[in-house]
Amino acid sequence: MTPALWNIEQFRENVFRYAEELTDDPDNPVPKERVILQLDRDPEFQTILQKWHKLCGAEKVRDWKRVLALAETHAREILPSCLMCGECCRHGSPTLHVEDLELLRQGKIPWGALYTLRRGEPVHSPFKDELVFLVDERIKLREKPGGRQCLFFDGDTQECTIYADRPLQCRAQACWDPKPGEELTAQPYLTRKDIFGEVDVLWDLLEEHDRRCAFEKLTAAFKALEETRGEAVDQVLDLLAYEDHFRNFVAEKLNIPRSQLELVFGRSFADLVQVFGFRVDVGPDGTRVLVPDAPSEEAKEE
Known part of the structure; x- marks a missing residue:
């Protein structure tokens, strides 16, 4: 169906589909949710979105082409800051570093929200995408039962409930660039x-x-x-x-x-x-x- 005939729901559905196509490339580390959120916060996109129901067919086709260009721009030019898209939170909880001990002592993160992975236990390496055995122990935030979502990720709002006091790994990692997370492994991990x-x-x-x-x-x-x-x-x-x-x-x-x-x-x-x-x-x-x-x-x- 041509964009000239789309209602607002169809417009948004096709925006999401196009964003998914842009991020399907395995060499592109940027998640779809990140591109969509960045696009959704673009003032020009919001202007088009708000007036879509008032546009005639030709105007919809014109503005749809503009939205495609905006989506491509946001897929290439990622803002170097966290937008709280929840991508990191949905795929696992953070491992704590020594720097995070102060958050625990101040009660920002409750002790009951932690668990220990001991030396020798099998874990998934977030960098090698393979199973490895721990040489040293790690302390992590819990995940929600039956899944990998971080305990502090609110599935309804898609937001972190301790964002202002999140651990070092959460502050350092970037869903659009694995390098900061890899560099963080040089920092000392928190242990018992x-x-x-x-x-x-x-x-x-x-x-x-x-x-x-x-x-x-x-x-x-x-x-x-x-x-x-x-x-x-x-x-x-x-x-x-x-x-x-x-x-x-x-x-x-x-x-x-x-x-x-x-x-x-x-x-x-x-x-x-x-x-x-x-x-x-x-x-x-x-x-x-x-x-x-x-x-x-x-x-x-x-």
Whole structure:
């Protein structure tokens, strides 16, 4: 259908479609939402949008050509600033750096919104688009359950709810240019030692937990399970039970809130079994059973 016959809804629909075509090129790192938002804030586009319903057919065709040119310009000439388009927030939560510790101490970000990825755990590299194993631990903001959206991303308004106090990675990364995010990896990451290192009793217990419940031990247990064709299942279940007892015993003795357990101890072994294609079911009598499941597609992003 010619632009001369479009109503305002059809006009906007075709604007979005054209923006998508402009950003379909795999060599173009700029997301469609960014181009649309930048175009939507263009005064000339807003003028055309507001008067569209009053234009005659020939005027619509003329202004549509102008909109195409504006869209192409915005796809090429990206403004070097965050427009709060939500693109970064929808695809993962940030990893924290030492500089972010002050945000935590000031209460700008609650402790319960954090979790730890421990050394050896598999994660998706945001730069290599592949699965890697962590050499050092990372602390991240939580994602929303069942997805990768950052916990603080408001899906209704498409805005960050802590934008004024967002972490360093959020302030540095640019959805239109991966370079600032890559350069940020040279900055020191926040670790549990930065947070708990001066609490001797707790820190000693965390080091003991890391020794006895390292991810490598879970990996070895599942390797034995595979090699014995399931006969070593008790080895896995014993490890799960021990890790669960350790974290809950320490949490009870030191009054650690349950909302902060994944920050203090990292993800539980019971949650990590999904990495190996299993899940843990609990029977009415409390007995744990290891059940084959679809492998998790959601290794966390580094």
